[in-house]
Amino acid sequence: MLIRKIVNIISIIAGILIVTAIGFNKLPWWSLLVLGLLWFFITAYGVTNIRSGYFLKSLSSNPKLTEKKIAITFDDGPDFNTLKILEVLNKYNVKGTFFCIGKQIEKHPDILKKIIQENHIIGNHTFTHDKLIDIYSTNKFTNEIKETDTIIEKFSKKKPLLFRPPYGITNPNIARAVKKTGHTVIGWNKRSFDTTIPSEKVILKRITKNLKGGDVILLHDTKIITVAVLEQLLLFLQRNNFTTVTIDELFSIQAYA
16 A cells, blocks of 8 residues: 555665664664664554555545444354344344354354345455464465355355455455455444453443444454443434444445455
């Protein structure tokens, strides 16, 4: 991406100037170390913050939206807990977007089918969601995406076009893989931390604080606490006249090929 290229070019030019200055005893040797650390922290921010657009373009919110529409997304399913999530969504007549893991689909194909039958949207979340997936080669990561596409298509008869990287991590290999597969990368701008925070109240406050039209909420349909948080969230949205839509509607894009 343009931001990364600019950072790298500036870093190289600055590095050459610093080395030259060090050679003429105009700067101490550790000036080069400071530059290296600055580059490292900027790059690390780009890797861990999907909204930065450092390595690839992602749709994380739609600030141009004038209506009070938001999207609720769920990662890491399908799971037995997904059934409870679906019950809550149906109760309030709300549609969500589910980013599914290929291995989880193999375990729970009927739950995937239920998600689709109830007119929710399915996205790709890699096949394994491995803890070390962010250091996979381009080819290996590409296969993770393609394998998940295949299994989603097997049970849904639809090829997904939406993709969310595990942990929201991005890097050059992931960027190249997504370019090969042609997916639209979906991020978020409202992270609930429902996988780590044990308090419903705290999670709900994180989501609803300064909530506005065009926001994308990240939840996980694998967590029991998320069921209770979801119901409270939907009540909040009703009271404050928000409309919940799927990702494809929020950004006016296609969900399937």
